[in-house]
Amino acid sequence: MTKDRPYSALVQRLKVAGLRPTRQRLALAKLLFEAPGGHDRHITAEQLHAEAVADNVRVSLATIYNSLHQFTEAGLLREVVVESGRSYFDTNVTDHHHFYFEDSGRLQDIPGEMVQLENLPTPPVGAKVARVDVIIRVNESGE
Amino acid sequence: MTKDRPYSALVQRLKVAGLRPTRQRLALAKLLFEAPGGHDRHITAEQLHAEAVADNVRVSLATIYNSLHQFTEAGLLREVVVESGRSYFDTNVTDHHHFYFEDSGRLQDIPGEMVQLENLPTPPVGAKVARVDVIIRVNESGE
DNA sequence: TCAACAGTTTAGAATGATTCTAAGGAGGTT
DNA sequence: AACCTCCTTAGAATCATTCTAAACTGTTGA
Secondary structure (H helix, E strand, C coil): CCCCCCCCHHHHHHHHCCCCCCHHHHHHHHHHHCCCCCCCCEECHHHHHHHHHHCCCCCCHHHHHHHHHHHHHCCCCEEEEEECCEEEEECCCCCEEEEEECCCCEEEEEEHHHCEEECCCCCCCCCEEEEEEEEEEEECCCC | CCCCCCCCHHHHHHHHCCCCCCHHHHHHHHHHHCCCCCCCCEECHHHHHHHHHHCCCCCCHHHHHHHHHHHHHCCCCEEEEEECCEEEEECCCCCEEEEEECCCCEEEEEEHHHCEEECCCCCCCCCEEEEEEEEEEEECCCC
């Protein structure tokens, strides 16, 4: 039988991340990482919750938040902040940047190698660079 | 008399921006743009409110928010978002970028010319670049 | 100088996203 | 199956921010 195979890729992925493969974490991981539409998803907690509900997965919002943060800490997701009061979680954890469409609130990936950062200033003494985010904010409306 | 001179620089600045120079807007503008510590301030609404209170200026939080947004629209301030759920307002409106100290939540300006962005991808058709933000996230704790 | 109107301020309620709490539930191991 | 720890959850709580409706003030023109 191919379904319910105990050691599917997702189960392994969670275990490697040090997270117990619970019902809800598996369901969320599936929605996030095996979405039919492909990868490079930028999703909010509310959106993921809506998807889960639509997929008949019963999960509380609290668990959505817990899971998103745990996945992020484990390196399975990356948090992107472009707008105060709303966090996006990006399934693309490779080095890359973003276009942000201010009108629609949509994000679009820019491959890391498409942006060349020259002459980056050295960080202050004692500080280590955790990440460099480049956000290109664009408008689509003819304003 | 030098105080209460009706056409001080701040009054003019507000008028040019199309904002009536009211008591509270003047007081806030003074705190923001004529702070003794110098320019390049990165301040939140709550912080500004606290400064106003400490300076015996009676202003409501609602007015703080209104003013910060009006100043931003008028180009006197720039909003910086680095962390979900908290907006910083930057008194430096020239082209520049930021170091963000994740431990302390502090921001530090990086002059625009210190970051050279090469090969920026062209925005999607119909979209115009409003701004490019570069945020260098750093940690100070020896983690 | 002063009336009058439009633009401002305000307290407090409302909102929206996120976090907390404490109690019940479910993996995994023996 | 027992057991312990980790996980999930409903609902309350929190936090930043926005809204509302009423009171107030700058400015203009008579």
